[in-house]
Amino acid sequence: MKIDKIFMDSHIKPCDETEIIISKSGIKPEIVFNSKEVFDYVNSGDDPVLIGKKTLYITENHGAVIKKCPGTSYYTCCDYTILHTGTFCTMDCSYCILQAYFHPPVLQYFVGQEKISKELDNVFEQKKIYRIGTGEYTDSLIWEKFNDQPSFLVKKFAAQNNSILELKTKTVNIESLKKLDHNNKTVIAWSLNTPRIISSEERSTASLTARLEAAKKCESWGYRLAFHFDPLVIYDGCEKEYKEVIKSIFTHVSPESILWISIGSFRFMPQLKQIIEKRFPESKLPYGEFITGIDNKMRYFKPLRIALYQEIISYIREAAPDLLLYFCMEDQDAWEQSLGFFPSKEGELGSILDKSAVEHCMLDASLTV
Amino acid sequence: MHETILISDIDLADERYRISSDNDIISLAQSIKIMGLINIPMVKTSDHGYIVVSGFRRIKAMVHNGTDEIQARVLPQNRAGVSSALPKFLQHDKGSERAGELHQAKILPQDGQAELDLDLEAVLISISDNAFQREFDTMEQAKAVVLLSRFISFSEIAEKSYSIFNAKMNSRLVQKLFTTGSMPKEIHELIRNGKLSMTAALRLNEYDGETMQGFIEIFKKIKMGLNKQIEIITNIHETARRDDTTPLDLLNSKDIKSIIDDDNNDNSRKGNLLRTLIAQKRFPNLLMAKKRFSENMKQLKMGSDLKLVAPVNFEAREYTFSFNFTSLEELKQRVEKLDSITKNPIMEQIVS
Numbered sequence: 130m131k132i133d134k135i136f137m138d139s140h141i142k143p144c145d146e147t148e149i150i151i152s153k154s155g156i157k158p159e160i161v162f163n164s165k166e167v168f169d170y171v172n173s174g175d176d177p178v179l180i181g182k183k184t185l186y187i188t189e190n191h192g193a194v195i196k197k198c199p200g201t202s203y204y205t206c207c208d209y210t211i212l213h214t215g216t217f218c219t220m221d222c223s224y225c226i227l228q229a230y231f232h233p234p235v236l237q238y239f240v241g242q243e244k245i246s247k248e249l250d251n252v253f254e255q256k257k258i259y260r261i262g263t264g265e266y267t268d269s270l271i272w273e274k275f276n277d278q279p280s281f282l283v284k285k286f287a288a289q290n291n292s293i294l295e296l297k298t299k300t301v302n303i304e305s306l307k308k309l310d311h312n313n314k315t316v317i318a319w320s321l322n323t324p325r326i327i328s329s330e331e332r333s334t335a336s337l338t339a340r341l342e343a344a345k346k347c348e349s350w351g352y353r354l355a356f357h358f359d360p361l362v363i364y365d366g367c368e369k370e371y372k373e374v375i376k377s378i379f380t381h382v383s384p385e386s387i388l389w390i391s392i393g394s395f396r397f398m399p400q401l402k403q404i405i406e407k408r409f410p411e412s413k414l415p416y417g418e419f420i421t422g423i424d425n426k427m428r429y430f431k432p433l434r435i436a437l438y439q440e441i442i443s444y445i446r447e448a449a450p451d452l453l454l455y456f457c458m459e460d461q462d463a464w465e466q467s468l469g470f471f472p473s474k475e476g477e478l479g480s481i482l483d484k485s486a487v488e489h490c491m492l493d494a495s496l497t498v
Numbered sequence: 499m500h501e502t503i504l505i506s507d508i509d510l511a512d513e514r515y516r517i518s519s520d521n522d523i524i525s526l527a528q529s530i531k532i533m534g535l536i537n538i539p540m541v542k543t544s545d546h547g548y549i550v551v552s553g554f555r556r557i558k559a560m561v562h563n564g565t566d567e568i569q570a571r572v573l574p575q576n577r578a579g580v581s582s583a584l585p586k587f588l589q590h591d592k593g594s595e596r597a598g599e600l601h602q603a604k605i606l607p608q609d610g611q612a613e614l615d616l617d618l619e620a621v622l623i624s625i626s627d628n629a630f631q632r633e634f635d636t637m638e639q640a641k642a643v644v645l646l647s648r649f650i651s652f653s654e655i656a657e658k659s660y661s662i663f664n665a666k667m668n669s670r671l672v673q674k675l676f677t678t679g680s681m682p683k684e685i686h687e688l689i690r691n692g693k694l695s696m697t698a699a700l701r702l703n704e705y706d707g708e709t710m711q712g713f714i715e716i717f718k719k720i721k722m723g724l725n726k727q728i729e730i731i732t733n734i735h736e737t738a739r740r741d742d743t744t745p746l747d748l749l750n751s752k753d754i755k756s757i758i759d760d761d762n763n764d765n766s767r768k769g770n771l772l773r774t775l776i777a778q779k780r781f782p783n784l785l786m787a788k789k790r791f792s793e794n795m796k797q798l799k800m801g802s803d804l805k806l807v808a809p810v811n812f813e814a815r816e817y818t819f820s821f822n823f824t825s826l827e828e829l830k831q832r833v834e835k836l837d838s839i840t841k842n843p844i845m846e847q848i849v850s
Contacts, residue, residue, distance in 0.1 A: 203814075413739060413740055415736070416736045416737075416739050416740035417740075418780075418781050418782070418783055418784060420781075420784060420811035420812075420813055421810075421811065421813075422813055423813055423814050428813070430781070430783050430784050430787075430811070430812070431812060431813055432783060432787070432812075433783055460813075460815070461815060462815060
């Protein structure tokens with residue numbers, strides 16, 4: 130989706146970081162003294178979500194730059210750490226929770242590599258392992274074509290040994306990562322789905338083949354990879370189609386390059402349903418067999434999601450028996466019945482992932498618990 | 499101007515200004531016989547005599563009592579310069595220019611009716627005359643909004659609602675009332691009779707006439723509350739979307755029809771059967787699991803002393819047992835029973 134309007138916070142001093150975005154977009158920014166002006170502009174149309182995707186607000190992060198993933202109650206979280214570099218996304222996925230999460234949703238780019246650098250230095254001094262990602266509130270690589278944010282982060286992480294950076298994306302914006310000395314500290318991760326779901330529910334994203342081709346390139350540049358089957362969508366024949374996706378992964382990249390694969394089924398805050406119905410009238414996504422989960426999010430009826438997990442895991446295991454698989458926000462039944470074990474202790478899943486990160490990304494092994 | 503006019507000169511079939519839903523005139527006729535007519539009706543001169551502006555029931559009650567003549571306030575036929583007769587709040591008001599300029603309009607034909615001339619002053623009188631004597635029901639509000647909307651905007655109606663309706667309304671409610679008032683008469687009847695809520699009616703407005711008729715058949719024959727109506731409409735809609743069919747095809751399916759048309763079941767049972775059937779179509783696996791659980795419960799033969807509750811939607815992992823007792827002896831009995839249940843293979847099936 131093309132950005133057609135740029136607002137710039139009056140407090141932001143023009144610098145290389147902002148100038149390059151502005152010059153590459155070819156749009157003269159409107160200076161605003163109050164973010165309300167931006168929110169009012171986004172809220173002025175019938176589809177604020179769409180306007181929010183085309184409206185860039187260059188501002189600074191007034192909150193925490195580094196924070197814990199909020200997770201949710203009852204379901205097991207991987208204890209990820211979020212590097213908050215911006216919000217929202219130029220792609221348009223029907224199921225995207227950010228549509229309902231921000232009020233209103235605005236594409237924000239947080240200026241301040243110095244601030245990020247400083248915050249990261251604090252993290253790098255800690256005596257523990259961190260898995261840090263930028264893909265929680267935005268896509269990690271949407272700015273790759275505009276400025277050097279991804280390469281700045283890759284270089285920054287390359288010079289330490291207690292943290293990995295996971296860049297999670299649905300784009301194929303990887304060219305600037307090619308010649309970087311990443312020192313194995315960056316993992317490039319793709320969110321994957323079946324071609325049917327990508328074409329019907331993930332507007333303006335790269336195709337499955339393009340994503341896997343990009344993964345193959347990153348593998349050839351020595352990067353570690355990760356994949357996220359999240360959200361899995363249940364529909365007639367989905368098992369067969371997910372099997373094809375899995376086959377396709379391993380025809381493109383080697384299992385040894387993959388740090389982990391996460392799995393999670395579609396779940397959503399109830400208010401997202403209306404947004405999907407309004408913005409994606411052709412989508413059948415809201416009409417699955419959902420129940421209200423313990424965290425008050427809608428989830429597929431448990432036996433249905435476990436049945437799909439079992440299929441998907443058996444396909445992956447067939448191709449890559451030793452690959453680390455984990456669930457994003459699932460309960461004991463799903464873990465035990467699909468993966469055969471449950472990381473029941475507080476922080477146990479995080480520890481498992483940390484160990485894998487240490488092993489594959491040459492982190493300081495003495496820091497693992 | 500008060501005049502005595504012949505009731506036979508009034509066209510009682512012309513209900514263009516009628517707001518009240520109530521057709522029962524017997525008690526009113528009785529009251530008029532004893533007390534006389536306290537508030538006199540208002541009529542308007544027409545080409546062939548008079549039409550009623552306000553007081554339909556009073557005039558019909560007088561007819562019922564065998565009266566030939568009636569005292570009425572008579573409004574002249576559509577006059578020029580009528581705005582001077584309008585209430586002040588609708589004159590020269592910056593926000594209600596339409597009202598100042600437009601005091602004549604036509605009511606849109608509905609259900610085969612001819613287009614009828616309307617006069618704003620008469621509309622206002624008919625609404626206020628009723629509204630300041632009693633509370634309007636939903637359909638009365640809807641009818642009033644439809645009439646007013648011929649002259650002033652929804653936001654203006656909302657703004658002036660306290661003066662016109664003796665009640666505060668916001669623009670959203672006015673819009674909803676207008677939509678409801680513009681729906682088919684059968685929907686109005688159902689709302690009037692308490693068989694359909696306005697919320698459910700508005701959901702039906704999303705459908706074509708035939709589909710709407712399908713839902714009307716259900717709510718006409720099976721009385722149920724708002725939440726259950728919305729549940730049925732939502733589940734039919736979502737099942738149809740999921741299965742690439744239409745709500746009408748689902749409504750016309752044999753299993754649904756047979757429940758609606760079965761005269762051997764009472765209203766409440768029919769409602770439950772229908773809701774269960776439609777829920778089964780929408781949530782087949784969840785409903786199957788619930789059914790299996792309840793069959794297993796029956797096989798456990800726990801009686802009424804013990805109660806086993808499954809996790810909500812089988813999402814959490816905790817089941818709950820509960821029992822009451824009044825003495826140590828009873829407690830021992832319950833514990834013994836509980837113990838025997840834990841050894842029953844059915845119990846293992848339930849929790850596995």
